[in-house]
Amino acid sequence: MKRYLDHNATCPPVRAAVEAMVRASAEAYGNPSSLHWAGRAARRVVDDARDALARYVDCESGSVVFTSGGTESNNIAIHSVLAACRPGRIVTTAIEHPAILKPLQQFVDAAGSGWELIVVRPQANGRVSDAALLQVMTEDTRLVCMxxxxxxxGAVQPVATVAAHCRRIGVPVLVDAVQALGKQSISFRQLDVDFMSLSGHKIGGPKGVGALIVRRGVRVSELSPGGGQERARRSGTENVPGIAGFAAALGVVDFAAIAQVRDDFEAYLRSRIADAEVISADVERTPNTSLVILPGMDGETMLMQLDLAGFAVASGSACSSGKREPSHVLLAMGVAETRARSSIRVSFGPANTAEDGRALVEALVVARNRLKGMAGLAV
Ligand SMILES: Cc1ncc(COP(=O)(O)O)c(C=O)c1O
Incomplete structure (x- = not known):
């Protein structure tokens, strides 16, 4: 039996998204920039999707720029701010996705760049303290990314407090809301930031489509100049089926309802594996996410064992230059390297049941006993 428990990597497309994509591919095949009937039909699909997304995240339709996903959205925002101002300080956190950390590092590393990157570490509970972030904001801070x-x-971060402070002192803010979309209520208007990145495939939409939400009046400089689509903020013929699928997926998955499955899994895990540790358990988390450390077990080995048993979960590690690196997030939280290597991330979705969680725990118990047996330890 196959059980998919890796929804933070990507969420399987919901039926409404697949249907919208098929419909848009078959019927709205024109180029949205063409003035004839076929172009106008495709334009309508894109505009309706723009309106739907704007309603969903509470922003103006004109603020929505469709992109190829979270990575591109982050890169466009970072480039738009940093390429247009004098070098100064950039503030970010150590738990950001590489789609934030890498482009920022690239700016800083450019010869003679003059940029100073301040990377604020999280607390041991995985939440970055707002006070720690506010403390490093100086007059010459040009951008905050979080x-x-x-x-x-899954730890929820104090973006509202940081955004309000940045607004007061006039510092632009980019919020990466890729993992929050659908899992927390989002009001771009209330948050009052300059940029927000979103991605379709984390909520049951298609892969390769996302959006950058841009505050009215904020300049966007294109990463790939071209035909001037998306009001010259993101050139290239729009991915009409992808955009339609993204909009159709909004609000379909009830992530809040998944919390019960996640909580049952964690309770059962604790009852069966006494030394299992649930990370960020004492702070607000996205409802479907559970990062656990199973001391003495290698995350990669566990992942492979679970894969053989039909479970798709993630290990916290990242592959860089062929070497498995422990999660930069856990290391930043002060977790020792050996423990960080013993982590797996379980992220539940709408099709998962309490039974999936229990079966996973049983599979972990079996895998652990087998590995202990192989190491000649008492089971
Ligand atoms: C927090 C965060 N930001 C950005 C991304 C990148 O999004 P995309 O896959 O749409 O490029 C991801 C994807 O895992 C993510 O989790």
Whole structure:
């Protein structure tokens, strides 16, 4: 039996999204920039999707720029701010996705760049303290980049407080809301930030489509200049089926309802594996996410064992230059390397049941006993 428990990596497309994509591919095949009937039909699909997304995240339709996903949205925002101002300080957090950390590092590393990157570490509970962030804001801070919720721990971050402070002192803010979309209520208007990144495939939409929400009046400089689509903020013929699928997926998955499955899993895990540790358990988390450390077990080995048993989960590690690196998020939280290597991330979705969680725990118990047996330890 196959059980998919890796929804933070990607959420299987919901039926409404698949249907919208098929319909848009078959019927709205014109180029949205064409003036004839076929172009106008495709334009309507894109505009309706724009309105739907704007309603969903509470912003103006004109603020929505469709992109290829969270990575591109983050890159466009970072480039738009940093390429247009004098070098100064950039503030971010150590738990950001590489789609934030890498482009920022690139700016800083450019020869003679003059940029100073301040990377604020999270507390041991996975939440970055707002006070720690506010403390490093100086007059020459040019950009603050932070996520709304972490993809590994699920820990919800204090974006509202930081955004309000930045607004007062006139510092632009980019919020990476890729993992928060659908899992927390989002009001771009209330948050009052300059940029917000979103991605379709984390909520049951298609892969390769997302959006950058841009505050009215904020300049966007294109990463790939071209035909001037999306009001010259993101050139390239729009991915009409992808955009239609993204909009159709909004609000379909009830992530809040998944919390019960996650909580049951964690309770059962604790009852069966006494030394299992649930990370960020004492802070607000996205409802479907559970990052656990199983001391003495290698995350990669566990993942492979679970894969053989039909479970799709993630290990916290990342692959860089062929070497498995422990999760930068756990390390930043002060978790020792060996423990960080013993983590797996379980992220539940709408089709999962309490039975999936229990079966996973049983599979972990079996895997652990087998590994202990192989190591010649008492089971
Ligand atoms: C927090 C966060 N930001 C950005 C991304 C990148 O999004 P995309 O896959 O749409 O490029 C991800 C994807 O895992 C993510 O979790």
């Amino acid at each position: 996520m709304m919720a972490n993809n590994e721990t």
